[in-house]
Amino acid sequence: MSKIDARLPRELTHxxxxxxxxxxxxxxxxxxxxxxxxxxxxxxxxxxxxxxxDAGCEIIRVAIPGAxxxxxxxxxxxxxxxxxxxxxxxxxxxxxxxxxxxxxxxRVNPGNIGSWDKVDAVIDEAGAAGIPIRIGVNAGSLDPAxxxxxxxxxxxxxxxxxxxxxxxxxxxxxxxxxxxxxxHGVPTTVEVNRALSRELPEVPLHIGVTEAGTARQGTVKNxxxxxxxxxxxxGDTIRLSLxxxxxxxVNVAWDLLSAVGLRQLRPELxxxxxxxxxxxxxxxxxxxxxxxxxxxxxxITVAVMGCVVNxxxxxxxxxxxxxxxxxxxxxxxxxxxxxxxxxxDAVDELFAEIERRFS
Numbered sequence: 456m457s458k459i460d461a462r463l464p465r466e467l468t469h470x471x472x473x474x475x476x477x478x479x480x481x482x483x484x485x486x487x488x489x490x491x492x493x494x495x496x497x498x499x500x501x502x503x504x505x506x507x508x509d510a511g512c513e514i515i516r517v518a519i520p521g522a523x524x525x526x527x528x529x530x531x532x533x534x535x536x537x538x539x540x541x542x543x544x545x546x547x548x549x550x551x552x553x554x555x556x557x558x559x560x561x562r563v564n565p566g567n568i569g570s571w572d573k574v575d576a577v578i579d580e581a582g583a584a585g586i587p588i589r590i591g592v593n594a595g596s597l598d599p600a601x602x603x604x605x606x607x608x609x610x611x612x613x614x615x616x617x618x619x620x621x622x623x624x625x626x627x628x629x630x631x632x633x634x635x636x637x638x639h640g641v642p643t644t645v646e647v648n649r650a651l652s653r654e655l656p657e658v659p660l661h662i663g664v665t666e667a668g669t670a671r672q673g674t675v676k677n678x679x680x681x682x683x684x685x686x687x688x689x690g691d692t693i694r695l696s697l698x699x700x701x702x703x704x705v706n707v708a709w710d711l712l713s714a715v716g717l718r719q720l721r722p723e724l725x726x727x728x729x730x731x732x733x734x735x736x737x738x739x740x741x742x743x744x745x746x747x748x749x750x751x752x753x754x755i756t757v758a759v760m761g762c763v764v765n766x767x768x769x770x771x772x773x774x775x776x777x778x779x780x781x782x783x784x785x786x787x788x789x790x791x792x793x794x795x796x797x798x799x800d801a802v803d804e805l806f807a808e809i810e811r812r813f814s
Contacts, residue, residue, distance in 0.1 A: 464656060465659075467656050468657055470482060471659060473485075473587060478692045485691075486513050486692075487512065487514040488507050488702075488704045494531065496527060500517060501530075501531060504536065504537055505536060511705050511709050512705045514692065515540065516539075518542045519541050519553055521549070525552050525556060532557030532558060545568065551577060561577065564590075564596035565590060565596070566599070566620075567595065582629050582631075587633060589635060591636075592634075593613075593638065597612050602616075609643060614647060617636045617655070633660070634655065635662065639664060639667060641679045648662055649689065662685075663677060668697070670698070673699070682715055685715045693708055722755050723756045725776070726758065727761040740802060741759040744802060757774065757805075758777070759776060761779070762778060767785060767787040767790050768790060772789075774789065775787070775789075779801060784796055786804055786805060
């Protein structure tokens, strides 16, 4: 009887290199975002990339909407602290030029590049440059062979298009691929990526909900879909699209990776939902602690609890925390009391202790 392979799906994918970042083959799930600046303005674009890098972004994508952006793209690639992925639609010559001007990877939709000879020219150029291609599939870029078929569901069209594109790239001798098939709905996103993980288990998956909406709705939809997939071991790299500052995409991505137990870059805040027994400004204190934790880079767990009796015990798993009531707060670490402080001084005392223990 053959042994069952107990490895997670992301451990079975082949590994590609996007600049210095490894994707697939069990590498840590990497965080991506995309610039909102004009690529023809390298100064503004590089400033945004540096801001995103400071927030924890690991791979950055920039749009090349036309030839006027190519010179700026070259400057961006030369000075960027992050590997730069060129985002190309429609014009295959832009993808070819991006390879020659320093792209760490390409993102193309074969369904909107045009004829296969144009796609093949891009494949050959990327192969010569030694850079990977992310094959992107969505509702607007399906393989024509699947797009008009009424006997297929949207998920089946996405999966069929993706598998046909991968097969063509392989026939061309190109295996340095990452694959994404995106939708704006949570059930579709989960279903299509589960199917791709089964159909193409060796191809790394870039996952995320596209057109997810503004910060609140987009965060919920990405957390539901991407969180579910990550918990199943599916997904090698993520971009959590939001109609918001791209730094917020990165912040949400790291919060999600931490929440599902995969990676933790910054502190996690644990706090009570509050109740009628609470006798201090729990919401105000928790908000202030959250604000000040944004400047802390230690991957610690910090608790703010509403009850001095049960708080330290309930938050025993936290590295450090506060539990307050009636003008006082207990400062504790790993469930053990350190000292009692005045409520007015509690946050300052907490951060003094964080500095002493974890800096």
